[in-house]
Amino acid sequence: MTCRGCEEVRLVRRPRPLGPRGATVLLLLAAGLGSTLALGLTPSGLLPGEGGLRVAGRFLLAALHPALDYPDGPHPDWIPFGLKVAQALWRTVAFAVAGMSLALLIGLPLGLLASQVWWREECLGGGILCAIGRPLLVTVRILIALMRSVHELLWAVLFLAAFGLNTFAAVVAIAIPYGGTLAKVFSEMLDEAPRDTVGALRDLGAAPLSAVLFGLLPRALPDLWAYTFYRFECSLRSSAVLGFFGYPTLGYHLELAFRDAHFREVWTYVYALIALVLLLEAWSAALRRRVVA
Amino acid sequence: MTASFSFHAATVRYDGRAALGPIDLSIAPGEQVAIIGPSGAGKTSLLRLMNGSLRPSSGEVRLGGRDLARLHRRELRSLRSRIGFVHQSHALVPILRAGQNVIGGILGQRGLCAAARALLWPRREDLEEAHALLERVGIGEKLFQRTDTLSGGQQQRVAIARALFQRPMALLADEPVASVDPARGRALLELMISLARERELTLVTSLHDIDLACSLFPRLVGLRQGRIAFDAPRSEIPPESLRELYDLQGLRGGEVG
Numbered sequence: 001m002t003c004r005g006c007e008e009v010r011l012v013r014r015p016r017p018l019g020p021r022g023a024t025v026l027l028l029l030a031a032g033l034g035s036t037l038a039l040g041l042t043p044s045g046l047l048p049g050e051g052g053l054r055v056a057g058r059f060l061l062a063a064l065h066p067a068l069d070y071p072d073g074p075h076p077d078w079i080p081f082g083l084k085v086a087q088a089l090w091r092t093v094a095f096a097v098a099g100m101s102l103a104l105l106i107g108l109p110l111g112l113l114a115s116q117v118w119w120r121e122e123c124l125g126g127g128i129l130c131a132i133g134r135p136l137l138v139t140v141r142i143l144i145a146l147m148r149s150v151h152e153l154l155w156a157v158l159f160l161a162a163f164g165l166n167t168f169a170a171v172v173a174i175a176i177p178y179g180g181t182l183a184k185v186f187s188e189m190l191d192e193a194p195r196d197t198v199g200a201l202r203d204l205g206a207a208p209l210s211a212v213l214f215g216l217l218p219r220a221l222p223d224l225w226a227y228t229f230y231r232f233e234c235s236l237r238s239s240a241v242l243g244f245f246g247y248p249t250l251g252y253h254l255e256l257a258f259r260d261a262h263f264r265e266v267w268t269y270v271y272a273l274i275a276l277v278l279l280l281e282a283w284s285a286a287l288r289r290r291v292v293a
Numbered sequence: 294m295t296a297s298f299s300f301h302a303a304t305v306r307y308d309g310r311a312a313l314g315p316i317d318l319s320i321a322p323g324e325q326v327a328i329i330g331p332s333g334a335g336k337t338s339l340l341r342l343m344n345g346s347l348r349p350s351s352g353e354v355r356l357g358g359r360d361l362a363r364l365h366r367r368e369l370r371s372l373r374s375r376i377g378f379v380h381q382s383h384a385l386v387p388i389l390r391a392g393q394n395v396i397g398g399i400l401g402q403r404g405l406c407a408a409a410r411a412l413l414w415p416r417r418e419d420l421e422e423a424h425a426l427l428e429r430v431g432i433g434e435k436l437f438q439r440t441d442t443l444s445g446g447q448q449q450r451v452a453i454a455r456a457l458f459q460r461p462m463a464l465l466a467d468e469p470v471a472s473v474d475p476a477r478g479r480a481l482l483e484l485m486i487s488l489a490r491e492r493e494l495t496l497v498t499s500l501h502d503i504d505l506a507c508s509l510f511p512r513l514v515g516l517r518q519g520r521i522a523f524d525a526p527r528s529e530i531p532p533e534s535l536r537e538l539y540d541l542q543g544l545r546g547g548e549v550g
Contacts, residue, residue: 125366200384200452203346204459205374205401210408214400218386 062263066271071262084253089272092249095239099174100232106147106175107182113140114187118212121198125208140183147180152238156245170247174238178231185227186220193220222288229284233277240273294357295322296376296463296495298343302352305338305519313338313519315352320497325489327506328499330516331539336499339516340465343497344376345369357462374401377456377494379466379485383448387441391432391451394440395423398458426454430484446477453485457492464489466498470505478502482509503535 018026048056069081078084112118119137123130152174159169190212198215206214217224243251250269257265297320304314313335320326328336341347342354345361353360356372364372377398385394393412396419400408411419420436427433430450435443440451449469456464464485470478482498486509489496500506506513507527515522515530515538523534 125370196380196382196384197386200378200380201397201400203344203373203378203380204376204398204456205370205372206408207370207405210400210405213405214386214397214408214412218388221388 059263059266063267065264066267067262067264068268071265085268085272088243088248088250088253088269089276091247092236092239092243092251092273093276095170095174095242095247095249096232096235098171099178099239100228100235102171102175103178103182103231103235104228106179107186110140110144110179110183111186111190112212113137114144114183115190117191117193117195117198117216118208121202121208121212121216125202125211144180144183148177148184150177152177153241153245156242160245165246167247170242173242174235178235178238182228182231186224189220189223189227190216193223226284226288229280229287232284233280236273236276236280294462295493296357297322298463298495298497299355300342300352301355303342303349303354304351305335305342305347306350311519313342314349316521318514318521318524320495322495323489323493324512325486325496325510326498326512326514327510328497328514328516329501329503329506329538330499330522332501334516335519336501336516337467338519340378340467340497340499343463343465344373344378346373370401374459375462377453377459377461377464379449379452379456379464379469379498381468381471383445383452385440385448385451385455387439389440390437391427391440391443392420392423392436394451395426395454395458396420398455401459423454423458426457427451429457429488430454446473446481449473449481450484453481453488457488461494463495463497466496468499468501471501475502475505479505479509486510503538507535 067081070078074080079087114137119130119133123133129136155173155176156170159166159173163169193216195216197219198211201211201215240250240254243249243253244255246252250273254266254269257269299319300316302315302317304316305312316339328339330336338347342349343356345356345364348362353362355361361369386397389397389412392415396411396415399411403411415423424433424436427436427450430453432447432450435447435451440448443451466485469485470481473481482505485496485498488494511526513527513530514524515534517538522538523530
């Protein structure tokens with residue numbers, strides 16, 4: 001009996017000219033090549049023209065000495081340059097924090113509802129939601145897909161048209177796609193977390209929600225933390241770029257400076273954003289060491 | 294109250310294939326029983342039948358005279374909250390402190406909010422009880438230490454303290470010493486037996502180490518291919534039936550594998 005099994009295994013393992021794996025690799029290569037041809041990409045497209053080269057040179061040169069003040073020095077009617085940058089930074093952070101907080105409020109419960117393990121526990125524990133489990137799971141997953149299939153800048157354009165330049169609308173524009181992405185990744189992390197603790201808590205009589213919140217969530221927590229921080233970093237960039245639509249974040253000043261060809265000022269904002277992201281990175285690394293170690 | 298268990302022709306089938314039974318077995322209040330047998334013999338299924346986390350495919354399992362399969366889920370949960378269950382993997386929350394894991398034993402007895410408060414902002418009396426229990430299992434000084442910094446044996450002691458925090462009427466253990474070295478395993482089992490004696494708990498544990506079981510437990514139940522091979526006080530078990538229990542030659546002849 002075992003012998004017949006061995007033969008079958010050998011049959012499956014016999015090398016073939018083009019297995020499914022080889023076919024997939026070939027297909028991927030063909031896709032890459034095909035899209036290059038379809039777009040007519042040639043290396044010459046990267047060669048700038050005469051004027052472009054000069055602008056690029058000026059722009060790169062400006063990186064070496066970013067602006068520390070207005071081009072014409074301090075202006076009596078304007079706030080000091082340093083304060084202006086600080087304000088733009090602060091507003092960028094404020095939009096990002098507000099957007100992420102809302103996104104977490106959306107993402108955590110939806111992530112729980114979209115995870116397999118939650119429904120398993122709910123149904124094993126005889127929870128009341130189990131009866132509508134399947135349809136609700138599908139609905140939640142579709143909702144999450146819809147939320148994150150539209151980019152935050154598109155949501156922002158949409159809200160701009162609907163509500164005008166509205167601060168809350170900008171925050172919601174960040175929160176919707178970020179909430180969806182958090183929910184999707186959270187649900188996958190919860191599904192991959194070890195389940196022994198949740199089983200033990202069910203064995204001592206815990207209700208499904210208690211068992212998941214205290215037995216599963218803490219086991220996934222280091223991963224959830226790390227991912228939330230990464231998304232926060234993304235939201236800082238999104239918040240900065242929202243400025244291109246007129247919100248008072250870094251992007252607003254960046255765009256104005258760029259339009260006026262004040263490249264040194266552009267670099268000031270870019271460096272400020274980089275410093276912000278590095279600061280966040282250091283903070284998240286320190287926190288993660290505490291959670292993991 | 295101390296729990297008694299009785300099985301009446303209980304069977305367990307997975308996908309139509311018989312995994313356990315029919316089992317007839319009764320365990321009196323306060324007894325200490327070791328279930329022994331090779332892996333795959335059905336030890337875990339037998340234990341899971343006892344706390345109602347597995348329903349028999351046929352027959353019945355009674356706890357203190359009540360048929361577990363007839364209980365409403367809520368009643369079953371409240372019954373389970375009085376049964377300590379020690380798992381092979383300690384099944385603790387690694388990022389919480391040892392004391393918090395012990396207090397986690399009340400998750401089955403209090404609602405979500407009350408349990409969250411007790412875990413995150415423990416009351417003095419809960420902390421004191423957790424400390425006393427950790428002291429009893431020999432690691433009182435670890436009360437505020439993060440659980441994932443403890444050794445495997447210490448974590449299993451935390452799991453035992455958590456089970457005791459439930460004020461249980463029975464202690465079930467599924468291979469509680471499988472991931473601990475032999476000397477520590479023996480000490481853990483001795484601890485569980487003395488705890489069961491002093492608190493008048495019914496103790497049922499599965500073990501694959503026959504020598505440990507024979508030297509520590511007054512009553513042994515041998516499981517083989519889902520059926521009870523023997524059930525006797527340790528002094529009355531003939532050596533050949535112990536040998537048969539793990540006789541691989543005999544197993545291969547059967548319909549296993």
